[in-house]
Amino acid sequence: MIIGLIGFGKVSKNLINLIQSEDIAFITSFEGRSQKTIDSIKDADIQVLTTFEEVALNSDILISASSPKNALKVARDYGKLTKGIYLDLNNISPKTTFEISKHVEKFVDGAIIGKIDSTHPILYVCGKYCDELLFLDKYIDTRKISDNIGDVAILKLLRSTYTKTLSALLIEASELAEDYDLKDEFFEILSLTEGDEFKDKSLSRINNTLNSSKRKSEELEEIIDYFENNDLTMVKAALKKLNQ
């Protein structure tokens, strides 16, 4: 079996490390790649073809792991060509998955949750061809969500809805505690019920959010846009909080 890789960042490199089998070969191309990426590919010691077109034509599974903004173009250019399964691992929106599915027949919407280089990353997949990827469970914990394209992307949005709104709540509550000079005590008392890691995790969430509040706001706007027919009282408040 041949797995083709489009995009050669952390995800691709770690998949090569995780999926080690005599029956599986990885291929990719230097086409249009930076010197840094070419060096990475050389380090990985996998087969290199001249063009991504050849990669697509020779793959049983073609994996797109480049960037969300390239995802649709990659799908149109190469997903269309492949006879194999096309697995998109970019962090794309449900709308983009629906767009891709118009162009690519054997499309599987996937996401790796948990750090790809951690001990236990999980590969979530959906789409009517996703069963054909479940054998990957031998190498990486692989879980099917459903036969419906978009479900993995929606799941990521739901996750993001929770974590980003939680961050806004943590910002508000910790500001409040600080105003009463009880911030340390606030985190301590909550650790009793929320777990020992609560303080560090919460402070890291607060800092991450405040340090990239513009991007977080944009992501909340996308969430609100996508789920516009649902009640989003808390999410909208989180957006308001981040925009203050």
Place this chain on the structure above:
Amino acid sequence: MIIGLIGFGKVSKNLINLIQSEDIAFITSFEGRSQKTIDSIKDADIQVLTTFEEVALNSDILISASSPKNALKVARDYGKLTKGIYLDLNNISPKTTFEISKHVEKFVDGAIIGKIDSTHPILYVCGKYCDELLFLDKYIDTRKISDNIGDVAILKLLRSTYTKTLSALLIEASELAEDYDLKDEFFEILSLTEGDEFKDKSLSRINNTLNSSKRKSEELEEIIDYFENNDLTMVKAALKKLNQ
């Protein structure tokens, strides 16, 4: 040393169990108590005086653990009489603590966090006389917050601000996940980062909140009332969410 108990529920019973020392005797009274409470007191095998006035007059530490709505009356009637420390363990608001401090000189504002009958409850105390209670650390983890009356009550409000707003967020996010038929997957994917207990804990929070949404709304209103000069974007959204 003599510790007087006004109110004889779970808190008092468990304090007697936790604080076992030859140097400490507990006293209380049957005055105005129900037969059930009288039976409880008999079971505990502590000294019983005829009136709470006598209990107050004979205590080195007088503990009020009856109910939030009686707290102020108990303080006025008996806290005023005692020469000892007056420790209020009712779940009272900061405003009530300020009111009590007008009537009782040696007043300590306290709270037991974590279940009193669990392995590790913590007694938080504040007020300028609270140092005199720190010896209790031998029997129950006892932590001083500050010399300021009200700080323990404010800390409880801050904790409640967080947990109640979080519950509103969990309700919204899980409704959203359910609408997309991804509720189980939503809890699963978040457990990867939030911990194995995330699902059970969240579902229990959602159920508790929905089953007593009127009371939770009232508590959120009290929070909003107390912290009215602070930004409460998230808390106000939580109130709106619970009132839907």
